Amino acid sequence: MSPKERKNFEVELPDLGIMFHASLEKFGYALEKENIKWEDLTQEKSDAIVSHIVDEITSEYNDELFNENNRNKYYKNKILRVVKQSIWTLRDHVIKGEFRPKAFEIKFTDGPDGLKPVIIDLKNNEKLILKGTIDRLDILESDNETYVRVIDYKSGASDLKLSDIYNGNKTQLIIYLDALINDANYFGFDHIKPAGVYYFKIDDPIVDYETNQLLHKRILDEMKLSGIGIKDLDILSRMDNDLVENKKSSVFDVKLTKNGDFYSNAKVIADEDFYLLRKHVKKHIENVGNKIISGDTNIFPIKKSTQFTACSYCDYLGICQFDRQFSGNDYNVLPNYKDKEVIEKLHEDKSK
Numbered sequence: 001m002s003p004k005e006r007k008n009f010e011v012e013l014p015d016l017g018i019m020f021h022a023s024l025e026k027f028g029y030a031l032e033k034e035n036i037k038w039e040d041l042t043q044e045k046s047d048a049i050v051s052h053i054v055d056e057i058t059s060e061y062n063d064e065l066f067n068e069n070n071r072n073k074y075y076k077n078k079i080l081r082v083v084k085q086s087i088w089t090l091r092d093h094v095i096k097g098e099f100r101p102k103a104f105e106i107k108f109t110d111g112p113d114g115l116k117p118v119i120i121d122l123k124n125n126e127k128l129i130l131k132g133t134i135d136r137l138d139i140l141e142s143d144n145e146t147y148v149r150v151i152d153y154k155s156g157a158s159d160l161k162l163s164d165i166y167n168g169n170k171t172q173l174i175i176y177l178d179a180l181i182n183d184a185n186y187f188g189f190d191h192i193k194p195a196g197v198y199y200f201k202i203d204d205p206i207v208d209y210e211t212n213q214l215l216h217k218r219i220l221d222e223m224k225l226s227g228i229g230i231k232d233l234d235i236l237s238r239m240d241n242d243l244v245e246n247k248k249s250s251v252f253d254v255k256l257t258k259n260g261d262f263y264s265n266a267k268v269i270a271d272e273d274f275y276l277l278r279k280h281v282k283k284h285i286e287n288v289g290n291k292i293i294s295g296d297t298n299i300f301p302i303k304k305s306t307q308f309t310a311c312s313y314c315d316y317l318g319i320c321q322f323d324r325q326f327s328g329n330d331y332n333v334l335p336n337y338k339d340k341e342v343i344e345k346l347h348e349d350k351s352k
């Protein structure tokens with residue numbers, strides 16, 4: 001049926017998300033075009049580029065609409081404010097290490113441009129073709145390896161947990177990683193290794209502060225990358241040069257013990273575990289795909305707590321008719337595994 005939401009003649013929140021993404025993409029390419037290195041970028045120059053880009057994007061969208069009323073003017077101002085802050089934080093993340101943005105909004109698709117899609121074989125010779133767009137790819141070319149940091153932009157609060165990935169609830173970044181690893185040639189690499197998969201919050205957080213320096217630090221704390229990194233201190237130190245000295249990162253959420261080891265709850269996994277996670281996620285999608293082609297039409301939305309269910313944020317509630325009183329309609333209550341349990345499960349699955 002491919003239902004779509006009704007489009008109103010006004011600026012809506014999903015449109016803001018699209019404009020944030022477009023602004024960050026255009027900014028990256030603007031720096032390339034002007035041949036400005038991230039480390040040489042001044043805040044004044046950064047803000048000027050952002051202002052130009054936001055003007056361009058809002059007038060392409062509908063300039064008249066953005067000047068139509070105070071609400072829409074506020075939205076334009078919000079885009080400007082949030083993108084300025086996000087770019088300045090992104091610049092901090094970049095210059096603290098050696099990873100550099102390589103590409104933005106990278107498509108993986110069965111069309112002529114972009115990475116190859118991720119193809120999952122289903123039963124009866126059917127195939128499930130996964131396509132998408134990777135928000136940003138950061139690269140570190142080391143002596144004999146190329147490491148990738150995969151970034152997804154989020155305009156709301158988002159935390160990436162191993163348990164969610166294992167449960168099939170947040171598989172997007174692992175599929176992005178899979179698309180990149182399977183088609184490393186697209187960027188001219190023989191092969192690439194994962195350094196991490198992260199959410200980058202597009203935001204202009206409100207924080208308490210006493211001094212400008214403290215304000216900057218608080219903002220960085222609020223806007224740390226959230227996700228899973230590789231359990232390799234050398235590579236993580238090349239994402240944040242101060243990690244070892246400070247025993248914690250201001251770029252991503254990792255702390256070290258006073259002996260310099262990872263805390264047991266640090267969100268880092270071994271290279272092999274990234275492989276097992278990719279394998280597990282694809283197996284999970286294969287199982288879902290096989291259920292769909294077998295005609296399984298049970299409605300089974302996820303439920304993580306008494307407050308959160310998939311239906312909480314769904315625009316299709318009015319037409320989907322989910323009702324637990326009907327047979328085949330129930331919540332899919334997801335277990336909350338500790339990171340250690342997820343790793344154990346991945347290794348158990350490997351030996352099956």
Ligand code: SF4
Binds near residue numbers: 299300301311
């Ligand atoms: S309302 Fe719930 S069950 Fe229905 S489509 Fe949305 S998430 Fe699925």
